Amino acid sequence: MLNLYGFPVSHYYNMVKHTLMQKGVSYEEVLVMPGSGDDYLDKSPLGKIPCIGVEEGYLSETSSILEYIEDSFQGPSLAPSDPWGRAKMRELMKVCELYIEAPARQLIPVVMQGEKDNDSHLKAIDTLNKGVRALSRLSVFEPYLMGPKLTLADIMLRYVLIVVRGHTALPGLNTAGCAGIDLASVLPGLEAWDRAMDASAVSQAIDAILVSEISKYMGKQPD
Ligand SMILES: N[C@@H](CCC(=O)N[C@@H](CS)C(=O)NCC(=O)O)C(=O)O
CATH class of the missing domain: 1.20.1050.10 (Glutathione S-transferase Yfyf (Class Pi); Chain A, domain 2)
Incomplete structure (x- = not known):
């Protein structure tokens, strides 16, 4: 199961959530506020929201997350193929x-x-x-x-x-x-x-x- 870390008012968080929903990917939301402390830095090295956790590890930076989701899951394609x-x-x-x-x-x-x-x-x-x-x-x-x-x-x-x-x-x-x-x-x-x-x-x-x-x-x- 993909974990989505952040809070639902962050516009960056909502870009990732929108992409997951659009592709029909199952995910679990984990509430994290900015400045959440050192534990969160292990997941998102700059402490930025959002970040995701998957089997391979953690990933931050929204555009990287969006492309990872597009490349890794079935569902409607959200990028040109060429x-x-x-x-x-x-x-x-x-x-x-x-x-x-x-x-x-x-x-x-x-x-x-x-x-x-x-x-x-x-x-x-x-x-x-x-x-x-x-x-x-x-x-x-x-x-x-x-x-x-x-x-x-x-x-x-x-x-x-x-x-x-x-x-x-x-x-x-x-x-x-x-x-x-x-x-x-x-x-x-x-x-x-x-x-x-x-x-x-x-x-x-x-x-x-x-x-x-x-x-x-x-x-x-x-x-
Ligand atoms: N470059 C980051 C920006 C994300 C970002 O700035 N998120 C805000 C919340 S909308 C945040 O984490 N602010 C707290 C901070 O900058 O420490 C991305 O693409 O994900």
């Missing part, structure tokens, strides 16, 4: 992670606590603008990022966007607005993509948990 398509999917995932999620996360204190802009916030705004434009250049939105088939890149983007434009459970988290980005005009395919992603029973199940669990975890999150 090397080029697969590499292009990884390119999209890197853009989501490094140039959208990371700068958006840096802007959270600005939008939530009204912290004053400083050099690092201005750099984050610049990176986020470039990241969203890169996403636009790399994606076809037909309706999914790479075409008619859902891939791991779509799953990653769904949860990255929580940090960029908020969520019904986290309405104030509009870091794109703080960076002056009008998502609908930079990403004209986003509306149809949202409809396709939101129609998924897996998305709906994860959103329902997020809404019901959020108040329990808000005060404990380090971000």
Whole structure:
């Protein structure tokens, strides 16, 4: 049985959970909060959430986990089968992670606590603008990022966007607005993509948990 370590409000945790559910893989959730101590470092060396435990050992870093799940389990395929398509999917995932999620996360204190802009916030705004434009250049939105088939890149983007434009459970988290980005005009395919992603029973199940669990975890999150 695969163990999934973390907590259900973490957007990275939910990328892994979404992938497991989408593929129909059985798993057990093990509650771990950030800063859980040295024992957890044996599983996830930087203490990051999520991580998984399988027969072979432990694995952290979400994109590695997603690819491991895709490669190891039956169920609907969530990646192109050819090397080029697969590499292009990884390119999209890197853009989501490094140039959208990371700068958006840096802007959270600005939008939530009204912290004053400083050099690092201005750099984050610049990176986020470039990241969203890169996403636009790399994606076809037909309706999914790479075409008619859902891939791991779509799953990653769904949860990255929580940090960029908020969520019904986290309405104030509009870091794109703080960076002056009008998502609908930079990403004209986003509306149809949202409809396709939101129609998924897996998305709906994860959103329902997020809404019901959020108040329990808000005060404990380090971000
Ligand atoms: N690069 C990591 C990032 C994961 C991450 O930052 N997770 C957050 C929770 S959403 C976390 O563990 N924060 C606590 C910390 O950074 O120590 C991944 O891809 O899994």
